[in-house]
Amino acid sequence: MSSRLALGGREEIMAPEYLKGLVFFLGLAAVILAAAAFGEWYVRRKVERWARTHGLRLLEFSGAPFWRGPRAWRRTDDQEDYRVVVEDAAGRRRSGWLLYTSRWRGLGPQRVEVCWDDPSVSAWGTLPERAVKR
Numbered sequence: 443m444s445s446r447l448a449l450g451g452r453e454e455i456m457a458p459e460y461l462k463g464l465v466f467f468l469g470l471a472a473v474i475l476a477a478a479a480f481g482e483w484y485v486r487r488k489v490e491r492w493a494r495t496h497g498l499r500l501l502e503f504s505g506a507p508f509w510r511g512p513r514a515w516r517r518t519d520d521q522e523d524y525r526v527v528v529e530d531a532a533g534r535r536r537s538g539w540l541l542y543t544s545r546w547r548g549l550g551p552q553r554v555e556v557c558w559d560d561p562s563v564s565a566w567g568t569l570p571e572r573a574v575k576r
Contacts, residue, residue, distance in 0.1 A: 489526065525539060
């Protein structure tokens with residue numbers, strides 16, 4: 443005997459076979475949303491840690507699509523670029539690009555390079571710098 447119930451020639455929507463599929467897809471959606479939230483949290487934490495290490499306060503940041511930034515159209519899977527706006531203890535603001543490079547797709551040690559929009563402003567700390575052409 444089938445576990446589907448017929449009501450007026452239609453199958454019961456909440457039959458066990460349908461519930462299994464529904465639970466599977468809801469679980470899959472929950473895992474995808476949790477992974478996206480974790481990725482966003484991890485990136486924010488990484489960029490904020492870089493700013494704190496250099497005595498700066500992170501005001502804004504955003505990930506760069508492959509067609510923007512100093513490595514536009516040349517970025518590989520092992521490179522991440524972020525647009526940042528930071529402020530020092532004296533309240534001076536500075537904006538530029540924070541470039542991460544890793545051999546293992548973001549896992550393990552990463553090389554960090556900063557490309558400030560205005561390289562004439564004195565550097566804070568020992569940040570490697572190079573000018574960004576607009």
